[in-house]
Each structure stands twice: as structure tokens, then as C-alpha cells.
Amino acid sequence: MAIATETQPQQHKDSSEVSGSAAEQRRWTLNDFDIGKPLGRGKFGHVYLAREKTSNHIVALKVLFKSQLQQSQVVHQLRREVEIQSHLRHPHILRLYGYFYDQKRVYLILEYAPKGELYKELQKCKYFSERRAATYVASLARALIYCHGKHVIHRDIKPENLLIGSQGELKIADFGWSVHTFNRRRTMCGTLDYLPPEMVGECRT
Structure with a gap:
């Protein structure tokens, strides 16, 4: 994926998922979507609820500057995120349907998880029942086993990066720190609050 200043928007399109027409070859642009309410805000941009006009498919549109x-x-990192996440197909991993870009912004077309972040759900509930927590842990484990089978390491698993779908199912999101590798990695990355003790220990030695 090129992140440049072309005047013509570019894209990668999984048209069978979003537009409903596998044969459709036209490129996505912002005009293909009705933009709704903001869903969140990150370091490099915002996420909006959106509807793809042709199929009426509801998605989350991540807008990065x-x-x-x-x-x-x-x-x-963005190139790597798009390359990795767009090829993952698992019920507990958020789908990346495609992307496009213009002169100033890059747009990621993502599966919409209507119940939001696990972090916010935990804040609201204070704690989860043992059954609910076990379901989340099992779902996360299955998704990670799938990723590792594809030689993908997420490297930033935390409640903020776990979303909840319409049926209450867990979905791993935000593959910004992910890598595709056959080897063990020693890069210091992720979120400081969630670093494992063994990594902190290595950093101090």
C-alpha cells in the first residue's frame, strides 16, 4: 500500500463482503459511504460509523491523517497492519474489508463491532461473571492460536483492543503493532501498562 499524495484515491477492495458484487472493479472513494456518528478517536485520526451505499452494509470507517x-x-506500521489484518479470517478477529486514500487521509474500512471496547464494558460492569470472563478468555485464546498458526504476532493485546460484536462475541482489533514472522521477536513495543514482567525484566538488564 502506498501512502503518498496522489490525487486519485486508491483502494484495496473485498467487494464480495461490502458491495455484494465480486465482479465490481471500481475503486472506493469517500462518496461510496454515508458517514454517521463518531465511534472513537485515536492518535492519528478518528473512527466513524458508515454505510456503504451500494450494499447498505454498516462498517466502521477509520480515518487517518x-x-x-x-x-x-x-x-x-500502517502498511504492515493493512497487509496482515486484511488476510485474517476468524470469527474473533475484526475484519478489515479494505482501504483507500486521498491526498490528506487514509481510510480503513473495518467490521463494525456495535458493543464497543471490552475495556469500557468492564468499566461499566465493574467485573464480569466467571462464565462471561471464561468465554472471553477462550475466544481470545482461539483467535491467538489462529494468528500464531499464520505466523502473526499481535503484540498489543489489551482490553482497549478487544471489541464486542452484536452477539456479544469478542473480536481482536488494532493490528498496528502486529508482525508476520517465523522467529521470536524482542522489540520493545505495545502499551506500557500491559507489558509482561519478563519483558520489563529484560529491559532493566
Whole structure:
């Protein structure tokens, strides 16, 4: 994926999922979507509820600003995120249907998880029942086993990056730190609050 300043929007399109026409070859643009309410905000942009006009399929549209990506030197991470997540197919992994971009922004077309972050759900409930917590842990474990079978390491599992679908099912999201590798990695990355003790120990030695 090129993150450049082309005037013509580009895209990668899984048309069988969003538009309903596997033969359709036209490129996505912002005009293909009705934009709804904001769903969240991140370091490099915002996420909006959106509807693909042709199919009426509801998605989450993640809008990232190129200038901020380039300034933070994370363009390569975005390329890797798109490449990895767009090829993952698992009921407990959030789908990335495709992307497109224009002169100023990059747009990721994501599966919509209507019940939001696990983190916010936990804040609201204070604690989960043993049965509910066990269901989430089992779902997460199955998704991670699938990822590792594909030689993908997420590297930033935390409640904020776990979303809840319409049926209450867990979905891993945000593959910004993920890598495709056959080897063990020692990169210091992820979120400081969730670093495992063994990684903290290695950093201090």
C-alpha cells in the first residue's frame, strides 16, 4: 500500500463482503459511504460509523491523517497492519474489508463491532461473571492460536483492543503493532501498562 499524495484515491477492495458484487472493479472513494456518528478517536485520526451505499452494509470507517503518520514515522506500521489484518479470517478477529486514500487521509474500512471496547464494558460492569470472563478468555485464546498458526504476532493485546460484536462475541482489533514472522521477536513495543514482567525484566538488564 502506498501512502503518498496522489490525487486519485486508491483502494484495496473485498467487494464480495461490502458491495455484494465480486465482479465490481471500481475503486472506493469517500462518496461510496454515508458517514454517521463518531465511534472513537485515536492518535492519528478518528473512527466513524458508515454505510456503504451500494450494499447498505454498516462498517466502521477509520480515518487517518497522512501528515501525522509521516511525522510519527509509522507509515510502515500502517502498511504492515493493512497487509496482515486484511488476510485474517476468524470469527474473533475484526475484519478489515479494505482501504483507500486521498491526498490528506487514509481510510480503513473495518467490521463494525456495535458493543464497543471490552475495556469500557468492564468499566461499566465493574467485573464480569466467571462464565462471561471464561468465554472471553477462550475466544481470545482461539483467535491467538489462529494468528500464531499464520505466523502473526499481535503484540498489543489489551482490553482497549478487544471489541464486542452484536452477539456479544469478542473480536481482536488494532493490528498496528502486529508482525508476520517465523522467529521470536524482542522489540520493545505495545502499551506500557500491559507489558509482561519478563519483558520489563529484560529491559532493566
